[in-house]
Amino acid sequence: KMLEQQIRCFIDNIGANINSPYEDYNPTITADGHTMYFTSRRDGKKIDYALDGKFFENIYVSERDSNDIWSKAMIVDELNSKTHNAVQGLSHDGLKIITYSIDNNGDLFESTMKNNKFQRPKPLTPINNDDSHEISASYTYDGKIVYFCSDRKNGQGKHDIYKATLDRKGKYSHIENLGPVINTVYEEKCVFAHPDGKTIYFSSNGHEGMGGYDIYYATFENGQWSKPVNLGYPINTPGDDMNFTITADNKTGYYASNKKGGLGGKDIYKITFLGPEKQFVYYTEDNLLSDGLKPFIENKEIKTIAIDSPKLTLLKGIVIDEETKKPLYAKIDLYDLEKNERLASFESNDQSGRFLLSLPSGKNYSVNLKTEGYLFHSENFNLPDTAKYQEIEQIIELKKLAVGKEIVLNNIFFEFNKATLLKESIAELENIYLLLTENPKLHVEISGHTDNVGSAAVNNKLSLERAKAVVDYLIKKGIANERLTSVGYGFEKPIAPNTTEEGRQKNRRTEFKIIK
Known part of the structure; x- marks a missing residue:
């Protein structure tokens, strides 16, 4: 039945610059798909005789160039210790990373990049729980929520997916189980939060699937989670399909698999999503890799899973x-x-x-x-x-900050043809206030500008009144009147042609200039 639920894609081994003869997995990428951190158990570290006789885990990084070629993977020394270290999550800009250590029954750690190096990882408290095993984590687009997996008590099953919300102290607290729509009595792992702010991907062996762990996605809208959707064949197979991540544009995904034809025990694969098709679905025979093979076309009726443009x-x-x-x-x-x-x-x-x-x-x-x-x-x-x-x-x-320097205040808005500030201007006004408070010797000019629609007299009057509205706001906040000058230039100083609506819109602006 699940073979009738397919997704149009090509699946390729990402190649020897990243994959090794050993195990390579846990790909995590920046939202633009240009940087990848992953975990490898390749030669280069001591062997864990107590666990399985394989090399300890290390964290590596690779960069993708404009020709879609990944650089030779390099070890990230500052994130690795003498035992197991595995990457679990990455902020969408790549400046924060969540890693896993086997210590304390398995804990998550967070590190921030400074001077092009990640700082010493710190425990991700209070997510870590002494009595449970925390694995897999992912930041939302704004960094306010971390989704993670844990086998803590009172869950739906074994490992469940939870979310922790950033509090005012900068700690991830307010921990919640995502509930029975997402979590089953079995295992949910490898959670990834899409940059769209509402979609998560994860692996599970508890929802309807093809066998082993399958990859699913679900969306959070109107205060509730949708029923998880199986990504379908050929991404999901009777084996374990895990560690899925996808670029912000939904065009390229990555995951780890031990499928036949790889370079090692487990390899990282690239998924190229093809988008909607009229009648047939592409997939490749044998090991489902597109390298050197032509797409196989099957004409029987198949339900196609769509990955929509975000x-x-x-x-x-x-x-x-x-x-x-x-x-x-x-x-x-x-x-x-x-x-x-x-x-x-x-x-x-x-x-x-x-x-x-x-x-x-x-x-x-x-x-x-x-x-x-x-x-x-x-x-x-x-x-x-x-x-x-x-x-x-x-x-x-x-x-x-120097005399004569000026900026356009791009987030100052007025009612149409009036000098009444809209509420959408408050954030910008507060930033001006903060700048003047932090630099008490600054004297500034606030100037209003218009397009050339209407008479010069009308536009001069309107631009001056709008500049005064900004000044009045700042005075009410406590900025001294003598530090502020308001000027209306009308359409005397255009910064774009007034022959187009786009140009006229640019000319309708408020500026800030240091005069003393």
């Missing part, structure tokens, strides 16, 4: 100094402007300046980047529920 925006880029063009570290705050709520805080890589954010559709986002000694930079992404997958790359140039 509704999210992947924002990635680099933060640099406006003048020197050198990379900068920056703190990145993500806001829901509709709720005036800070959703999460991230960081750019402190050496390369690179950053990566997942923005699920359905929110009006502000992305605010700042670092000491510089003006902040903000971007607006208003993504309706229907917004399809897209990738946006940006180079963010931060300007030093």
Whole structure:
């Protein structure tokens, strides 16, 4: 019956740059699919005679280049000790990692990257439980939830999937079992949270499947989990299919299998999802690998499982100094402007300046980047529920705190043709207030600008009133009046052509300039 439930894909061994003659598994990737951490029991460490006579586990890393070629895997020394160390989860930007150690009956540890190296792993408390075995973990897109697997008491079965929510102290607490829709009386393992913020993938031997562990996905919507969907053949087989992970665009997945034809005891495989097909399903004969084989076409009627394109925006880029063009570290705050709520805080890589954010559709986002000694930079992404997958790359140039430097306040909004600030402006206004509070000697000009629709007199008046509205907000917050100047330029200083709606929209703006 399960053979009639198939998914259109190619499955390829990822190759000898990652796989070895030994066991390679637990692939974890960044959301853009360019960096992979995985676990290997290859030659290079002491043998665990007490357990199974094989080499201890080590954590390795590989990078994928523009030609889709993975680099030769390198051991990550700072994450490995003298015993077993296995990667379990990775933040979507690759700057945080969750690892597993066999100590204390099996615990999870967290490490953050600094200076291009992960810091010493720290126990992931209070997720770890002295009386239970914690394995497999995954961050949500905003880092506020960690899903993990544990065999702790009072679960649905053996290993269940749980979630822990980040509290105000920065600890993952408020631990909840995902319940009987997801968890069975048997085993649920290898949980992975998709960057869309609502989908998880996991392996189970308790739901209807083909035998052994199969891979499933489920979504959390309207406060409840959907019934898990089996990914189908040829990904799932009568053997154990585990450690599934997928890129943000849902085009490429990875998992581990000991299927016939591999390089070692267990290898990592790449899944290329082909999308919808009119009538037939592609799969390969024998060992289901596409290497050197033509797709086999079967004409009988088959239920095809679809992996839809996710509704999210992947924002990635680099933060640099406006003048020197050198990379900068920056703190990145993500806001829901509709709720005036800070959703999460991230960081750019402190050496390369690179950053990566997942923005699920359905929110009006502000992305605010700042670092000491510089003006902040903000971007607006208003993504309706229907917004399809897209990738946006940006180079963010931060300007030093110096006289004459100015920025566009991209998240200041007014009622149409009025000077009334909308509630979506509060996050930006608070960032201005914080900047002025932290730098009490700054004197600034707030200027209003319009497009060229209407008379100069009307636009000059409107732009001045809008600038004054921002100044009035800051004065009410306690900023001294003499530090603030409001100016209305109307359409005197366009930054884009007024011949298009896009250009006119850019010209309708509020700016912040240091004048003293």
